[in-house]
Each structure stands twice: as structure tokens, then as C-alpha cells.
Amino acid sequence: MLLRNRKTGLGHIAATVVLCLLCLISCGEDHGGSSSTWKLKEVHRFYFHQPPNSFTGLYRTQGIATDGVQWFFSWSYGLERADNDFYSLQRNSSFSLPDRICPGIPPELWDQRLDHIGDIDYHDGIIYASLDSKADNYQNGHVALYRSTDLTYIGTAHPLIGAPSNPRDDVASWVAVDPARGYGYGKEWKSGNTINGYNLKNWSFSHTIAMTRPLGRIQGGKVRGNWLYMSSDNETRSIYRLNLIDGAVEELFQIPAPDKGDVEIEGIALRDALNGGVDLYVEAYADPDSSGYDLSNPNLRLDLYHYWTPDES
Numbered sequence: 001m002l003l004r005n006r007k008t009g010l011g012h013i014a015a016t017v018v019l020c021l022l023c024l025i026s027c028g029e030d031h032g033g034s035s036s037t038w039k040l041k042e043v044h045r046f047y048f049h050q051p052p053n054s055f056t057g058l059y060r061t062q063g064i065a066t067d068g069v070q071w072f073f074s075w076s077y078g079l080e081r082a083d084n085d086f087y088s089l090q091r092n093s094s095f096s097l098p099d100r101i102c103p104g105i106p107p108e109l110w111d112q113r114l115d116h117i118g119d120i121d122y123h124d125g126i127i128y129a130s131l132d133s134k135a136d137n138y139q140n141g142h143v144a145l146y147r148s149t150d151l152t153y154i155g156t157a158h159p160l161i162g163a164p165s166n167p168r169d170d171v172a173s174w175v176a177v178d179p180a181r182g183y184g185y186g187k188e189w190k191s192g193n194t195i196n197g198y199n200l201k202n203w204s205f206s207h208t209i210a211m212t213r214p215l216g217r218i219q220g221g222k223v224r225g226n227w228l229y230m231s232s233d234n235e236t237r238s239i240y241r242l243n244l245i246d247g248a249v250e251e252l253f254q255i256p257a258p259d260k261g262d263v264e265i266e267g268i269a270l271r272d273a274l275n276g277g278v279d280l281y282v283e284a285y286a287d288p289d290s291s292g293y294d295l296s297n298p299n300l301r302l303d304l305y306h307y308w309t310p311d312e313s
Contacts, residue, residue: 037309038253038280044086044304048295055095056088057302058295061285063119063174063220063267064304065127067148072127074117074267078104079127079151086304092151097296105131105144106153114142119174119220119267122148130186131157132172141172143184143203158203160186162196171196174267176221176228178244185209185228191216195228195242211242213249220267220283224312231268231282239268239282239307255305261288263303277310 046057063074070089073080078093092104105114109131116138118130127148133140141160146153162171170189177184177200184198192215194208218240220231228242229252237255242248255265266283273279284303291297 037311038307039309040256040305041308042306044306046086046302046304047298048300049298052298053097055295057300058095059088059091059093060283060302060304061266062117062283063130064269064281064283065120065122065222065267066269066271067122068271071269072120072122072148074120074129076116077101078117079120079129079146081148081151090151092146095295104151104153109142109144109153109157112140114140114144118172121175121177121222123177123179125149126154127151128175128177128184130160130172130175132170138170138172138189139168141168141170141186143172143175160196160198160203161205162186162188163194163205163208166192173218174220176223178223178228181244185221185223187215187218187221187230189217209242209244210247211249212247215240215249219265220269222268222270224270224278227312229268229270229280231265233265237263237265237284239280253307255282255284258286258288261286261290262293263287266302273308277308278312280307280309281305282307 046060048055048057059075059080060073061075065072071082081090082088094102113133113135114131116132116134121128125148127146129144131142131144132138142157143160144157160172161167171186173189175184175186182200184200184203186196193211197207199206217233218230219233222229226244228244230240232238239252241250264285266285269281271279282305286301286303287293288299
């Protein structure tokens, strides 16, 4: 079985290296959009082969979520739990070269050709994992529920149909939960000006939210207050937020372009900052050698961008 990324070719991860702000071009600058308060604080780097064949970062290449104390990550075939300093605590899946995969997707879902986890979310002890079928060209979207304490599947998965105007068409790149309103959200990967709203209890389709501008290639989303924050793998690597009340879309900033090679933007997460303000994290899967995301390439890595703002209003 070949391991492939969602849109390019998989691979990510390894030992952590933190790049301080002074080492990055434009780290202290704003990258456009209507918000001038988001600042890049640091970049955590997780290499695939430090140590060789460890694949530490591989297990963080699709999504990210937090309960405020620990981190949850996803890769195409499973989940990982890590402490606040990103040290791995538990995984429910594994990979080894050349292509051996032990998936954390349960057999009853795997047998439905559900073979790709995207960005995830967390609420009240449950990890919500977006799930779709690469084999079926992403036409079989689901959300699967896992216990956050041990990463076990709780036996519940709901199909994601999406809007009646565009049913099932690549609707499960990510899911975001909004417990205050009782909804979950998602969006087709292709460009469009609506967000799909689902009833959180059973993920049946509820409504659409019309956005003031079309967005495409959205790879992750999280709800905070009245806002849905989203990461995009578009040409500008833009980070957006959508007002859930009036549909207004803002571009907050753009992830810096790589010095060389290829990069794919992945999941997003937010949390209250320790000393006030808000932390925002964005995953970027980097292939500096343009190797086609060859998993044996020692330079493959997952970059985790950490931004902060004192005021998100």
C-alpha cells in the first residue's frame, strides 16, 4: 500500500526544532488581511528521520486539536496524543518503510474504503475525526468519534452528506465542532461560498452559511466564539476567519512562502494563551527537495507555525 498525502503525496514529521522569531524572514510582520495583531512567535519542526525512520512527525501531518492541556494530531491513517510540549504520549497506528501501515481506522470503517483522516476537533472527551475515501475520490465523507483518553474508536461514525446542491463531493477534508450552538461544520475542498452546517448530535445536514467571498482548498477549521478559523492550501497559504453570524470573511495573515521546495498547508488549532491573548497553530507539510514527498527523504518535515494575538476582536 502506498502512503500518499491528500492532495500531493503524504509524509511529514520527526524530532522537534523550534525556530525563534529572529531566524525567520518577516516573522514580526503582518501578512495581510484585516487583522494587524497576529504575530508569528515560533515554528516547531518535526522531521521524519531524526532519528532515522522514526517518523515522529508523520503522525501529525493532517490535523491538530487541543483540550487546553494536551495536543491531538492526525495523519491519514490514525491519531496521536501528545503533551503540552509536543512529546508523544500515545498513538493508535504506525508506519514503517517501505509501505507498511497499521491503521487506527477500525475495520468496520476501513472495509467501507474509508482510508483518509483529515483535520480533527475535540470536545468533552471526544475527538471528532473527518474521514473520507481516497479510493473513491473523496465521495464518501464521514465523521468518526474517538475517546481522547486512549484514542479508541467509540463505535460511532456519521456520514457527511453536505448540502443537497452538492452532496458528498469531497466534503470531509476537516470538521469543526460548535457545541455552544449545537452544530458541526465542514466545507467542500473545491472553491465555493458556503459552509455546511450539521446537527452536532448526529451530523445530519442542517443548513449552509453564505460567505461574503468564495474560499477553496480549506484544509482545517476550528470554532472560537462567533468565528470559524480556517487554514487554506491556496497559492497564498492564507489563514481566514468567518463570522458565523453574518458570513463576513477576513484574511488574517499568510503563512510565509518556503525558501525552496514544496509545502502543503494542513490543520489549524486555537487556544487561550498562557499569559493572555490567543495562540493559533497551523500545520505546514514541507518537502524542501521537491522529492514528490518521498517518505525516505531525510529532509521531509512538518512545520507547526505558532502565532499569537493580544486581541482577536
